[in-house]
Amino acid sequence: MMPLIELNDVTFSYSRVALPAIANISFKINAGEFVALIGPSGAGKSTLCYSLNGSIPQLFNGTMTGSIKVAGCDTYIDEIPTLAEHVGLVVQNARTQLFNVTVLQEVAFGCENLGLPRKQIQERVNQALNFVGLSGFEDREPSALSGGQQQRLAMACVLAMDPELLVLDEPTSELDPIGAEQVMNVIARLNRELGKTIFMVTHDMEFVTRYASRVLLLYDHRLLEDGDPQKIFSNTSLLEQARIRPPQVCELAQRLFQDGYPLDPIPITLDSAAKALEELHHG
Amino acid sequence: MVENTILICEQLNHIYANGVHALTDINLSIDKGEYVAFVGQNGSGKTTLVKHFNGLLKPTRGKVMVFGEDTHNKKVSSLSRKVGYVFQNPDDMLFCSSVEEEIAYGPRMLGFEQSEIDTKVKKILNELDLNQKREIHPFALSLGDRQRLAVACALSLDPEVFIFDEPTTGQDYFGGKSIMMLIDQLHASGKTVIIISHDMPLVVEHATRVVVLNQGQIALDGTPEDVFSHTELLQQYSLRSPQVTLLAQKLGLQDRTLLRVPQMVQWLETEYLPSPKSTNGFTA
Numbered sequence: 001m002m003p004l005i006e007l008n009d010v011t012f013s014y015s016r017v018a019l020p021a022i023a024n025i026s027f028k029i030n031a032g033e034f035v036a037l038i039g040p041s042g043a044g045k046s047t048l049c050y051s052l053n054g055s056i057p058q059l060f061n062g063t064m065t066g067s068i069k070v071a072g073c074d075t076y077i078d079e080i081p082t083l084a085e086h087v088g089l090v091v092q093n094a095r096t097q098l099f100n101v102t103v104l105q106e107v108a109f110g111c112e113n114l115g116l117p118r119k120q121i122q123e124r125v126n127q128a129l130n131f132v133g134l135s136g137f138e139d140r141e142p143s144a145l146s147g148g149q150q151q152r153l154a155m156a157c158v159l160a161m162d163p164e165l166l167v168l169d170e171p172t173s174e175l176d177p178i179g180a181e182q183v184m185n186v187i188a189r190l191n192r193e194l195g196k197t198i199f200m201v202t203h204d205m206e207f208v209t210r211y212a213s214r215v216l217l218l219y220d221h222r223l224l225e226d227g228d229p230q231k232i233f234s235n236t237s238l239l240e241q242a243r244i245r246p247p248q249v250c251e252l253a254q255r256l257f258q259d260g261y262p263l264d265p266i267p268i269t270l271d272s273a274a275k276a277l278e279e280l281h282h283g
Numbered sequence: 284m285v286e287n288t289i290l291i292c293e294q295l296n297h298i299y300a301n302g303v304h305a306l307t308d309i310n311l312s313i314d315k316g317e318y319v320a321f322v323g324q325n326g327s328g329k330t331t332l333v334k335h336f337n338g339l340l341k342p343t344r345g346k347v348m349v350f351g352e353d354t355h356n357k358k359v360s361s362l363s364r365k366v367g368y369v370f371q372n373p374d375d376m377l378f379c380s381s382v383e384e385e386i387a388y389g390p391r392m393l394g395f396e397q398s399e400i401d402t403k404v405k406k407i408l409n410e411l412d413l414n415q416k417r418e419i420h421p422f423a424l425s426l427g428d429r430q431r432l433a434v435a436c437a438l439s440l441d442p443e444v445f446i447f448d449e450p451t452t453g454q455d456y457f458g459g460k461s462i463m464m465l466i467d468q469l470h471a472s473g474k475t476v477i478i479i480s481h482d483m484p485l486v487v488e489h490a491t492r493v494v495v496l497n498q499g500q501i502a503l504d505g506t507p508e509d510v511f512s513h514t515e516l517l518q519q520y521s522l523r524s525p526q527v528t529l530l531a532q533k534l535g536l537q538d539r540t541l542l543r544v545p546q547m548v549q550w551l552e553t554e555y556l557p558s559p560k561s562t563n564g565f566t567a
């Protein structure tokens with residue numbers, strides 16, 4: 001099977017900046033994966049997001065080498081409107097990408113630009129709003145919604161265009177716990193129920209351990225590690241090097257393991273930790 | 284100890300001009316040297332409440348006393364000498380054309396002597412590791428540096444009380460940690476610290492008192508242990524308890540609330556788990 005995303009030795013430098021923002025990045029992602037991109041601020045995570053829909057190198061000034069293929073498109077050559085049919089990007093601070101007067105117009109905007117027939121636009125808008133839990137909000141003003149609702153609205157806008165890949169840059173960072181949970185639920189269902197491939201940047205490691213099937217760790221503009229959450233979050237020295245703080249249960253399990261408790265594999269989620277510790281308790 | 288109480292809210296109500304009743308009957312007192320965290324979901328009134336502490340907002344009904352004086356007739360400029368406020372988004376409070384200008388602005392507006400201002404600015408630039416960047420335009424700094432600059436501006440007036448509205452939002456682990464170290468240092472030097480945060484592990488690692496707001500009212504107020512023992516209530520207020528707390532509850536611990544990893548390791552190793560030698564089959 002052809003991978004949905006394939007990066008081959010990609011390096012990008014913004015113009016007038018000496019050092020590359022991302023350097024020598026190579027990876028392949030298959031359709032249906034749930035990928036979390038993690039790493040400290042300034043590592044190049046957002047640059048990588050913009051590279052997946054062609055915004056880089058086509059809209060940002062800079063120099064790119066290597067190759068990026070997404071859903072059979074070449075991000076250097078194929079035009080951004082073509083790429084937009086395959087890649088939906090929700091930027092950091094999603095409210096900055098909302099500009100219409102009503103929720104309905106906001107969600108319809110992308111489909112209108114794809115030149116879809118009216119009836120199909122209506123169907124897609126209804127489905128997308130329903131999926132993110134915003135049915136009934138059609139006439140509301142996007143700027144008057146809560147942060148979590150705005151984030152879900154921005155997801156509905158890209159969802160209505162029915163791309164295979166959703167790229168989400170810190171979808172929960174500005175939200176309160178309930179808003180963040182609701183957004184993560186929608187993202188998980190996009191992956192599970194609709195089979196969308198998810199490429200999500202986040203600093204919330206608890207969400208990574210709970211939802212992602214694969215983790216890319218970006219550090220100092222390079223890909224430092226690529227593996228499943230189990231592999232990444234069992235590797236204490238790697239996390240320390242990359243200045244990533246694991247969730248409390250990972251820290252706890254690691255301490256117990258060092259003290260001689262046979263935890264193998266190291267539990268990385270609340271539920272798996274409870275199960276493993278109960279088993280040890282009962283002997 | 285009345286002389287130690289620096290902040291009192293009595294039946295504080297705040298109704299915004301658009302009619303939103305943001306705070307209802309808040310009664311609260313904070314003593315000198317406390318480290319208080321205000322938590323609650325977005326819209327619960329946290330920011331509205333703390334903006335009363337430096338006079339940015341005035342009560343619609345009820346009273347707020349800061350250092351024994353009713354804020355009703357006080358200007359923000361006089362309260363800001365005693366209560367420093369660091370906004371959630373540093374860009375909301377930065378507007379000068381260089382880092383050193385930004386730090387000097389507050390003391391200059393309050394009429395300090397130039398020589399005094401120079402000494403202060405120099406000291407703060409060093410303390411916050413911003414010396415090399417003193418001539419840079421604030422908006423050319425990284426988010427982490429802008430956040431530190433916002434703290435620097437609050438420091439320049441040497442207030443008794445510091446309020447931080449979500450000091451670590453948008454920061455990675457390292458950036459968040461360095462800001463919290465700075466806040467801890469202020470507290471250790473005797474300052475009263477008030478933070479607003481959604482990050483519960485952070486709250487329990489730093490604050491000594493947690494106040495939960497829900498729909499404009501105080502829902503819980505106590506030590507972190509007190510507050511996080513109310514798991515179901517917290518869920519209703521849509522707060523996520525620390526993982527350690529939830530794990531201990533799942534394992535059946537009822538008589539105590541554990542919040543931090545070292546406590547949890549100790550409980551597991553001394554009370555819950557059999558010794559590792561007997562479980563892995565090896566003998567020492």
